[in-house]
Every structure is written in C-alpha cells, then in structure tokens.
Amino acid sequence: MIEQFLKDQQEPKAVEKIYSRLNDLLNAGEEIIYIAVQKKPLVNITPDCIAITNKRIFFFTAVNLGLSIKFVDFVWKDVVEVKIKEELLGAVFSVKTLNGAETSGDFLPKTQARKLYQYGQEREQAEREERRQRDLEEKRAASGTIHTDLPRFTSTQSQPEIVVPKPAEEVKPDELTSKLKKLKMLFDNGLITQEEYNQKKLELLSEL
Numbered sequence: 219m220i221e222q223f224l225k226d227q228q229e230p231k232a233v234e235k236i237y238s239r240l241n242d243l244l245n246a247g248e249e250i251i252y253i254a255v256q257k258k259p260l261v262n263i264t265p266d267c268i269a270i271t272n273k274r275i276f277f278f279t280a281v282n283l284g285l286s287i288k289f290v291d292f293v294w295k296d297v298v299e300v301k302i303k304e305e306l307l308g309a310v311f312s313v314k315t316l317n318g319a320e321t322s323g324d325f326l327p328k329t330q331a332r333k334l335y336q337y338g339q340e341r342e343q344a345e346r347e348e349r350r351q352r353d354l355e356e357k358r359a360a361s362g363t364i365h366t367d368l369p370r371f372t373s374t375q376s377q378p379e380i381v382v383p384k385p386a387e388e389v390k391p392d393e394l395t396s397k398l399k400k401l402k403m404l405f406d407n408g409l410i411t412q413e414e415y416n417q418k419k420l421e422l423l424s425e426l
Contacts, residue, residue: 254331394422
C-alpha cells in the first residue's frame with residue numbers, strides 16, 4: 219500500500235509509520251496524495267514528515283526520542299500561501315494560513331519539496347477562487363438587493379397613443395409629465411405589463 223509514496227526515495231520506515239497514523243486521522247472522502255520525508259545530512263533516526271491529502275496538509279514531528287509523534291494540520295481553505303526555498307542541503311517547504319501563522323519543514327529532498335509545492339499551488343489557487351466567490355455572495359447578500367416578482371415583458375410592437383382632450387384650465391403639465399415619465403420607466407424596465415401601463419396612463423390623463 220505504501221509503494222506509491224516511495225517513488226521519490228522516501229525513507230520506507232518513516233512512510234510506513236506516518237501512513238499508519240494518517241489512516242487513523244482521515245475523514246470521510248479524504249485521501250492521501252503525497253508524503254515527503256526529511257533527510258538530514260547526518261543520521262536521522264526519526265525524520266520529520268509532511269503529508270498532504272485532498273483536504274488537509276499535515277506536519278509530523280517525532281517526540282520522546284521517536285517513541286511518539288505529534289502533528290499539526292491545516293485545512294486547505296485556511297492556507298493562503300505555500301512556499302519553497304531550495305538550499306544546498308535540501309529544501310524548506312512552508313505554508314502560511316489566514317491568521318498569519320507560518321509552519322515549515324526543512325531538509326526535504328528537493329524533488330519531494332517540489333511535489334508538495336506543485337500540489338499546494340493548485341489547491342491555493344482553487345481555494346482563492348472559492349474565497350472570491352464566497353466574498354461576492356456575501357457582498358450581494360449584504361447589499362440588500364430587492365428582486366421583484368413581477369414578470370418581465372418585452373414588447374416588439376409600438377402601442378397606440380391615447381389622446382385625451384385637455385381642459386382649458388386645471389392643467390398641471392409639469393406634475394403630469396413627471397408621473398407619465400415614471401410610468402413609462404416602469405414599463406420599459408419590465409416592472410409592469412402593457413395592460414397595467416395603458417390603464418394607469420388613462421387614469422393619469424383623466425385627471426386633467
């Protein structure tokens with residue numbers, strides 16, 4: 219089962235130990251993608267490891283002279299940046315989270331560090347896009363946009379104008395013109411039907 223995680227010369231015993239621990243930590247639908255193992259220049263009986271899944275990234279560190287392992291994990295949606303720094307004796311891989319915390323693993327073989335970085339970049343971009351979409355949805359909700367349930371109609375034919383004789387007195391052209399313009403704007407925007415427009419227009423004109 220662990221052969222797929224030994225393709226880049228990872229230490230088999232370290233991978234086996236981490237693989238066993240990971241299986242106890244995985245959630246439903248979570249799969250192990252890659253395991254990188256630290257390789258210090260001197261003898262390293264209990265190397266640190268970094269493992270990534272489709273949902274999280276884990277940093278494992280041996281404690282108590284290798285008798286136990288502690289770990290810290292981050293879900294990908296909380297990771298805002300992944301970085302790699304190649305040095306003479308390996309590479310340093312690090313992640314930065316939304317709250318500004320940064321965690322890293324050093325003395326990683328460069329090939330393994332690059333694999334971590336490649337997948338991390340893909341997830342970083344995907345999560346960034348998802349965060350952008352969530353922000354847009356929140357802004358739309360906060361704007362309080364009102365959606366009308368009135369059906370929209372598009373008229374392809376011009377409607378005949380109804381002319382009503384105006385009395386010699388009591389004419390209020392400015393007020394009437396304003397109301398007619400507002401009524402026409404409602405119709406043009408599809409907020410009222412042609413029938414409603416004609417009826418309301420007749421009512422306004424009858425007030426003259």
